Amino acid sequence: MKKHANIPIFVVHMGCPNQCVFCNQRLISGTSSFSAGSVRQQIEQAVETLAGSGRRAEIAFFGGSFTGIERPLMRELLDTAQEYVDRGVVQGIRMSTRSDYIDEEILSILSRYTVSAVELGIQSMSDDVLRITKRGHTVEDTYRACRLLREAEIPLVGQMMIGLPGASPEDEAHCAQKIADMGACAYRVYPTIVFHGTELAEMYERGEYRPLSVEEAVARMSAVMEILEEKDVYCLRAGLCESDNLHDPDSFCAGPNHPAIGELARGNLMRRYMERACEAEMTKGTALQGERVTFFVPVGKASAAAGQHRGNLLYLRAKYGIKSVKIIEKPEQIGYNIKIDVCPLHERRGGEIPCV
Numbered sequence: 468m469k470k471h472a473n474i475p476i477f478v479v480h481m482g483c484p485n486q487c488v489f490c491n492q493r494l495i496s497g498t499s500s501f502s503a504g505s506v507r508q509q510i511e512q513a514v515e516t517l518a519g520s521g522r523r524a525e526i527a528f529f530g531g532s533f534t535g536i537e538r539p540l541m542r543e544l545l546d547t548a549q550e551y552v553d554r555g556v557v558q559g560i561r562m563s564t565r566s567d568y569i570d571e572e573i574l575s576i577l578s579r580y581t582v583s584a585v586e587l588g589i590q591s592m593s594d595d596v597l598r599i600t601k602r603g604h605t606v607e608d609t610y611r612a613c614r615l616l617r618e619a620e621i622p623l624v625g626q627m628m629i630g631l632p633g634a635s636p637e638d639e640a641h642c643a644q645k646i647a648d649m650g651a652c653a654y655r656v657y658p659t660i661v662f663h664g665t666e667l668a669e670m671y672e673r674g675e676y677r678p679l680s681v682e683e684a685v686a687r688m689s690a691v692m693e694i695l696e697e698k699d700v701y702c703l704r705a706g707l708c709e710s711d712n713l714h715d716p717d718s719f720c721a722g723p724n725h726p727a728i729g730e731l732a733r734g735n736l737m738r739r740y741m742e743r744a745c746e747a748e749m750t751k752g753t754a755l756q757g758e759r760v761t762f763f764v765p766v767g768k769a770s771a772a773a774g775q776h777r778g779n780l781l782y783l784r785a786k787y788g789i790k791s792v793k794i795i796e797k798p799e800q801i802g803y804n805i806k807i808d809v810c811p812l813h814e815r816r817g818g819e820i821p822c823v
């Protein structure tokens with residue numbers, strides 16, 4: 468299957484007069500300025516890198532509120548991107564923006580271009596959390612934006628955050644549920660990180676905000692991922708990118724900063740499904756205590772199923788008194804569908820994680 472690649476163009480806080488308490492877009496976009504003239508050059512470079520890879524590519528305007536940019540510049544950027552679509556070099560254009568920057572006028576502009584998705588920074592579906600984080604829009608704005616995108620048949624990607632000030636795990640579960648209900652085809656979930664120079668950093672210094680630990684963030688990310696995966700909403704990203712200045716002490720202040728936090732969350736999610744499979748087996752009357760148990764998981768999921776340092780396998784052994792656990796990838800297992808077998812399998816094959 469051909470993989471998808473974004474050609475990211477960071478518009479760096481352009482089009483956004485807001486200052487959400489957690490945002491320092493100039494830092495997290497990894498660049499400090501934006502030059503419209505450099506866009507063509509950035510696209511050319513990326514296209515050259517992707518040449519021959521067979522990957523489907525889209526030009527992605529990220530890092531600000533694209534649909535809030537002044538119209539002449541926004542059209543100029545879209546015209547440039549569309550040229551590459553028309554030449555067949557890339558397949559579409561996507562952009563990130565805010566819920567209150569989607570309206571009929573914007574959609575009539577976007578309808579003239581090959582827009583493959585709008586990534587909406589939803590962040591929370593609690594008006595209290597939106598107020599505390601100074602998002603500058605309401606839950607109602609998000610409902611309206613999603614409805615307009617749906618009517619315009621533009622695919623929606625929902626972006627949400629966990630660990631925002633004032634947000635509970637229940638608020639986050641509610642947000643994930645709403646993203647699915649509003650018809651998102653995909654999602655991104657980010658843990659809240661405190662960056663220097665933000666209002667959140669001041670709240671943290673004053674003791675008004677406690678960032679999540681890595682363990683808390685992993686558990687809360689996997690909880691929302693479970694809701695979204697159950698509704699077949701595809702995960703585009705869990706966790707911030709390596710390029711998000713998380714290693715720069717001048718930028719990173721506090722929070723669940725782990726380079727593999729998305730992988731940890733996926734592992735945690737797999738563990739939940741493996742536990743469910745164990746419980747279902749025991750409900751059928753199968754004893755797991757002292758047995759050798761094999762989990763059949765989808766192709767590519769063995770590593771997440773094993774967990775970091777095989778933590779999931781050790782956890783399951785301890786919880787159910789299982790003698791040994793083995794993981795085997797099977798093409799017939801799809802998504803997070805897991806089959807369990809208590810018969811021992813001895814021979815080693817590809818895609819297999821041996822017993823612990």
Ligand code: SF4
Nearest residue numbers: 483485486487490531
């Ligand atoms: S809307 Fe986005 S770009 Fe604007 S301040 Fe908030 S997080 Fe930053």
